[in-house]
Amino acid sequence: MYRLSDVQTHRSEKDCWIVIHGNVYNVTKFLPSHPGGKAIILRHAGTDATTAFEAVHPAELLDEYLHPEQLLGKLEPRPASENTAKKDNQNANIPEDDTPPLHTILSLAEMETLALQRLTPKAISYYTSGADDEITKAANGTIYRSILLRPRVFIDCSTCDISTTIMGNRVGLPVFVAPAALAKLAHSSGEAGIAAACSEFNALQIISKNASMSVRDIVAAGPNAVFAWQLYVLKDLTTTERALAAISKIPQIKFIVLTLDAPFPGKREADERFKAAEVAAGTAAQQVWGTEAGLTWHKTLTWLRQHTDLPVVLKGIQTYEDAALAAGHFPNVRGIVLSNHGGRALDTATTPLQVLLEMRRSVPWVFETLEVFVDGGVRRGTDVVKALALGARGVGIGRAALYGLNVAGERGVKRTLEILADETATAMRLLGVNKVDDLRLHHVNTAALNPLLYDDATLAKDGSRAKL
Numbered sequence: 001m002y003r004l005s006d007v008q009t010h011r012s013e014k015d016c017w018i019v020i021h022g023n024v025y026n027v028t029k030f031l032p033s034h035p036g037g038k039a040i041i042l043r044h045a046g047t048d049a050t051t052a053f054e055a056v057h058p059a060e061l062l063d064e065y066l067h068p069e070q071l072l073g074k075l076e077p078r079p080a081s082e083n084t085a086k087k088d089n090q091n092a093n094i095p096e097d098d099t100p101p102l103h104t105i106l107s108l109a110e111m112e113t114l115a116l117q118r119l120t121p122k123a124i125s126y127y128t129s130g131a132d133d134e135i136t137k138a139a140n141g142t143i144y145r146s147i148l149l150r151p152r153v154f155i156d157c158s159t160c161d162i163s164t165t166i167m168g169n170r171v172g173l174p175v176f177v178a179p180a181a182l183a184k185l186a187h188s189s190g191e192a193g194i195a196a197a198c199s200e201f202n203a204l205q206i207i208s209k210n211a212s213m214s215v216r217d218i219v220a221a222g223p224n225a226v227f228a229w230q231l232y233v234l235k236d237l238t239t240t241e242r243a244l245a246a247i248s249k250i251p252q253i254k255f256i257v258l259t260l261d262a263p264f265p266g267k268r269e270a271d272e273r274f275k276a277a278e279v280a281a282g283t284a285a286q287q288v289w290g291t292e293a294g295l296t297w298h299k300t301l302t303w304l305r306q307h308t309d310l311p312v313v314l315k316g317i318q319t320y321e322d323a324a325l326a327a328g329h330f331p332n333v334r335g336i337v338l339s340n341h342g343g344r345a346l347d348t349a350t351t352p353l354q355v356l357l358e359m360r361r362s363v364p365w366v367f368e369t370l371e372v373f374v375d376g377g378v379r380r381g382t383d384v385v386k387a388l389a390l391g392a393r394g395v396g397i398g399r400a401a402l403y404g405l406n407v408a409g410e411r412g413v414k415r416t417l418e419i420l421a422d423e424t425a426t427a428m429r430l431l432g433v434n435k436v437d438d439l440r441l442h443h444v445n446t447a448a449l450n451p452l453l454y455d456d457a458t459l460a461k462d463g464s465r466a467k468l
């Protein structure tokens with residue numbers, strides 16, 4: 001049993017103790033490998049960091065990342081009046097009463113503008129940043145504007161059904177919430193707020209491996225939502241295997257999404273600058289990455305099959321060759337997400353929409369074998385119908401959900417999904433389409449993008465499959 005005064009004497013980089021949930025931890029060795037940087041932990045060194053920790057992390061993370069010997073023992077209970085736990089106001093928002101009536105927010109762009117006025121500087125640098133010059137981040141969205149829609153007339157569109165299925169699960173709309181870490185930086189309701197909003201639409205939420213709340217709490221908040229769980233394979237495989245075993249006991253999780261486009265962190269300068277400013281005396285902020293960089297097709301997918309019976313979706317596919325490799329070879333792989341991590345990983349990488357078109361051109365058979373999803377830059381219902389017409393089964397939003405969450409918690413995400421659902425239905429009606437499956441290639445003119453597509457003439461001619 002330790003007293004707080006004992007803990008207070010260990011507050012340096014060479015000797016750092018913190019208290020979380022009444023337990024005293026020696027985190028000295030963990031400091032350099034903390035993915036959020038050492039500075040933020042050092043700010044709480046020698047204190048009770050429970051409030052700060054809970055503001056961004058679920059309790060499970062402690063067992064996952066810290067070794068048993070780093071748990072030193074219990075903190076002597078103190079009367080509530082003496083509770084010195086630091087109140088961390090890093091996630092403080094402008095009070096929600098300042099939020100305009102949500103029905104007056106008409107577009108995702110407006111929601112984003114509002115969020116950017118409210119989010120803390122930390123959250124802005126973490127959420128908005130893209131890699132390097134943010135060329136891919138911007139292109140993900142602008143590329144949708146190069147596709148023109150081809151509406152048909154004299155088609156009865158008095159009804160319009162935007163529901164569909166994703167990996168065999170009925171969902172109320174073809175838009176899903178992509179996995180994004182640390183939703184509590186946007187709003188205290190965190191990923192549970194997103195789940196509750198998804199529940200209203202029977203929508204899919206893919207829960208990030210780096211969610212700020214426990215998966216059980218998230219799924220409990222969304223009784224009518226559909227859930228998948230996103231996986232980063234950690235360097236410590238046993239820890240990942242334990243996490244997969246825990247997930248398999250949560251029946252609401254319908255499939256696993258393995259993210260592949262970030263084997264190493266991208267250079268997100270806005271975020272690095274923020275972290276550097278947090279670090280004392282100009283010490284450079286290190287890039288820290290806890291995920292395994294040595295994943296390969298056979299080794300990793302065979303290993304994964306041994307640890308989960310759930311279908312697997314590969315996220316971060318960025319070429320038609322990899323789409324082809326994913327199809328047909330591994331029975332557990334049933335889907336792919338064309339994604340470049342919202343422009344957060346490799347800058348100037350191809351946009352998901354181009355990859356979708358390249359797949360149509362070079363490996364159209366993949367659409368019969370796998371469910372294909374896209375994410376990145378989706379802001380309008382017209383974006384959604386374009387991706388669907390080209391063969392995507394569903395379209396993900398990342399930042400847009402976090403912005404809605406920031407503006408008004410669950411209600412803000414609900415409004416975000418409502419805007420996209422309404423815009424999607426309007427676009428379908430005006431195109432002369434009354435159900436999702438009727439959106440077809442002839443509804444889009446993609447000619448302007450032809451010069452921007454990767455041209456592998458040989459493969460296109462003989463139609464041969466990419467080799468493993």
Ligand code: HEM
Pocket residue numbers: 027034035036037040041044049052053056057061062065066088126181182210
């Ligand atoms: C001591 C146990 C802790 C563990 C095991 C831990 C673990 C992690 C992990 C795995 C991430 C990665 C999330 C991502 O990349 O998206 C992360 C990020 C982060 N952690 Fe911790 N953490 C700990 C303590 C703390 C404390 C005490 C704070 C204080 C507020 C904190 C604040 C953050 C923040 C703000 C991030 C954001 C990541 C970023 O800026 O890139 N963590 N932590």
Ligand SMILES: Cc1cc2nc3c(=O)[nH]c(=O)nc-3n(C[C@H](O)[C@H](O)[C@H](O)COP(=O)(O)O)c2cc1C
Pocket residue numbers: 126127128140178179180181208209210230259315339340341342343344375376377378396397398399400
């Ligand atoms: C703040 C933030 C955190 C993210 N965290 C994850 C993550 O933990 N796992 C993952 O697979 N993708 C993550 N992504 C990528 C998203 O799943 C998605 O691919 C991307 O945000 C789509 O682009 P958009 O933000 O333009 O919609 C994150 C994206 C953002 C913006």
